[in-house]
Amino acid sequence: MATRINSRQMHLRFSQDIKSLLQRLSEQSLTLGDILAETSERGFSLVIALLVLPFLFPMPPGLAGPFGAACLLLSVQMVLGRRSPWLPRRIANYKFPRSFAKLLLQNLGRLTKVLQKIARPRLAKIAHHPLTWRINGLCISWLTLLLMSPIPFTNPIPTVGILLLAVATIESDGLLICISYVITALITLLFAFIGYALWLAPSWLPSIFK
Numbered sequence: 284m285a286t287r288i289n290s291r292q293m294h295l296r297f298s299q300d301i302k303s304l305l306q307r308l309s310e311q312s313l314t315l316g317d318i319l320a321e322t323s324e325r326g327f328s329l330v331i332a333l334l335v336l337p338f339l340f341p342m343p344p345g346l347a348g349p350f351g352a353a354c355l356l357l358s359v360q361m362v363l364g365r366r367s368p369w370l371p372r373r374i375a376n377y378k379f380p381r382s383f384a385k386l387l388l389q390n391l392g393r394l395t396k397v398l399q400k401i402a403r404p405r406l407a408k409i410a411h412h413p414l415t416w417r418i419n420g421l422c423i424s425w426l427t428l429l430l431m432s433p434i435p436f437t438n439p440i441p442t443v444g445i446l447l448l449a450v451a452t453i454e455s456d457g458l459l460i461c462i463s464y465v466i467t468a469l470i471t472l473l474f475a476f477i478g479y480a481l482w483l484a485p486s487w488l489p490s491i492f493k
Contacts, residue, residue, distance in 0.1 A: 297402070297453045298395040300329055301336075305391060308384035315353055316375030319368045326368050331357055331423060332449040333379070336387050338430060338442040339394075349377050351431040354445070358427060361420025364413070402450050406457025415460060419448050422467045429474050437477065444470050 300322075307313065318333070319326045334354040338347075353374050360368060409415055426441040426448075444466050451459035 297329075297332070297450050298399060300453070301332060302388070302391060302395070304329065304333060305384050305388040308379050309381055309388055312378045312381055314376050314378050315370060316372075318379075319370065319375070327357055327361055327366075328449040328452040330368070332446055332453075335427075335430070335442045335445045335449075336394075337383060338438040340386065340390070347431070349374060351427060353377070355424060355427045355431075358420045358423035362417050362424060363420075364417055398446075398450050402454045402456050402459055404455045405459070406461075407455060409457030410451070410455040410460060415457075416452075418464070419452055419460065422464060423448055426467060426470065429470065432474070434474070434477055434481070437474070440473065441470055 304318065304322075315330065318330055322329050331354050334350045334357075337350060353370060356370060356374070357368055404410070423445050426444045429441040430438060430445070444463060447459060447463040447466060450456075451463055
């Protein structure tokens with residue numbers, strides 16, 4: 284019975300962590316530095332998830348820049364093998380908007396229900412391998428660059444890939460990590476297709492309107 288309870292608690296770790304964090308953020312203004320200081324190594328994936336969650340919804344002006352920059356800085360540190368997160372003072376002192384934390388908290392239930400069905404501790408050797416940590420950081424860095432690209436209406440696409448990697452890391456789910464690598468490759472192909480289409484668009488338009 285104890286084993287089942289412990290396994291279930293691990294399975295719910297992301298949901299509990301992100302909900303608790305959003306509740307605190309909705310009640311008081313915390314800086315990104317405060318959050319990292321409290322979450323330690325776990326803060327990499329947890330704060331990355333927090334930073335990209337807003338991209339699933341219409342973003343208020345001025346948030347995309349600092350959120351994307353912070354996410355990129357944290358993921359690059361993962362690529363370098365760092366286990367203790369760091370942000371420049373200017374970004375670390377940025378306060379997460381309380382109103383936006385409330386909005387995310389209201390919509391969190393639907394997201395966590397889906398994630399709880401697909402994420403659980405599996406393939407621990409893959410999940411805890413030092414190289415996996417670096418590859419996760421590389422994929423998150425690349426997806427963040429796609430997220431910050433100027434292509435309109437595409438923000439949710441790389442956001443889903445980043446969230447899956449963050450959740451898989453927190454839940455020690457090696458299988459979901461491998462699936463996330465495939466999803467990252469598919470997202471890359473999709474953006475390459477969109478970019479190619481936009482590049483060809485100027486030559487297509489005259490023929491369309493003839």
